[in-house]
Amino acid sequence: MNWISVQLDFRKIFIGDLSFDFAAEIMIRTLLMFSMVLLVLRLTGKKGVRQLSIFEVAIIIAMGSAAGDPMFTQDASIFVSLIVFAAIIILYRLITFWASKSEQFEKVIEGEPLYVIEEGRFTLLDDHSHTFAKDEFFAEMRQASIEHLGQIKTAILETNGNISFYYYTDDEVRYGLPVQPKVYGKKSVQIPLPGMYACTYCGRTEKLEKGPAHCPSCKKNEWVTAINPVRIT
Numbered sequence: 001m002n003w004i005s006v007q008l009d010f011r012k013i014f015i016g017d018l019s020f021d022f023a024a025e026i027m028i029r030t031l032l033m034f035s036m037v038l039l040v041l042r043l044t045g046k047k048g049v050r051q052l053s054i055f056e057v058a059i060i061i062a063m064g065s066a067a068g069d070p071m072f073t074q075d076a077s078i079f080v081s082l083i084v085f086a087a088i089i090i091l092y093r094l095i096t097f098w099a100s101k102s103e104q105f106e107k108v109i110e111g112e113p114l115y116v117i118e119e120g121r122f123t124l125l126d127d128h129s130h131t132f133a134k135d136e137f138f139a140e141m142r143q144a145s146i147e148h149l150g151q152i153k154t155a156i157l158e159t160n161g162n163i164s165f166y167y168y169t170d171d172e173v174r175y176g177l178p179v180q181p182k183v184y185g186k187k188s189v190q191i192p193l194p195g196m197y198a199c200t201y202c203g204r205t206e207k208l209e210k211g212p213a214h215c216p217s218c219k220k221n222e223w224v225t226a227i228n229p230v231r232i233t
């Protein structure tokens with residue numbers, strides 16, 4: 001078959017068998033479903049959706065099809081969606097109730113907060129059971145005006161994806177791994193001059209001499225010049 005012979009039926013793609021009557025019906029269906037989605041979301045008791053936990057994302061996905069299909073599918077009845085919504089709310093309420101009763105259950109459903117940085121170094125990396133996107137984390141640090149890891153005493157990755165930072169006071173700030181791309185990007189396996197360097201993998205800082213060096217903590221060998229400015233807020 002020649003590709004030129006493929007004819008696209010644009011009328012079918014864009015209009016299909018849509019009639020004027022059904023177009024008007026879609027307006028009403030959308031209005032109804034939209035109001036129902038708003039109501040359901042209000043009933044979950046959430047104030048906003050800046051960050052969602054995995055459990056809440058699951059709820060949204062479950063609602064998505066039940067909410068969207070009746071808007072434009074002629075034979076999808078709104079009552080069926082109503083049953084789905086009711087089931088989702090009951091499930092949501094039950095799960096949040098159990099989670100408030102059992103810490104173990106809450107951990108399974110929501111995950112648990114993870115220590116990412118302790119005393120200016122990445123600690124989560126030692127634990128291979130977690131997938132952890134370091135570049136995303138660097139972006140978070142930059143948004144909190146953090147210049148290097150030596151400013152951070154502790155960082156905790158919360159279950160909703162937010163990160164809580166606890167800072168060193170100005171006189172506690174130590175040398176640390178820089179997080180700005182231009183500075184972090186200057187990593188090298190050869191130490192050019194004696195001085196303070198930070199391991200680009202785990203953030204451990206060491207006083208190093210010229211030449212190659214391995215990190216005593218993570219055994220990696222890429223280094224970048226460590227910096228120690230205090231935090232400006």
Ligand SMILES: [Zn+2]
Binds near residue numbers: 199203218220
């Ligand atoms: Zn290291």
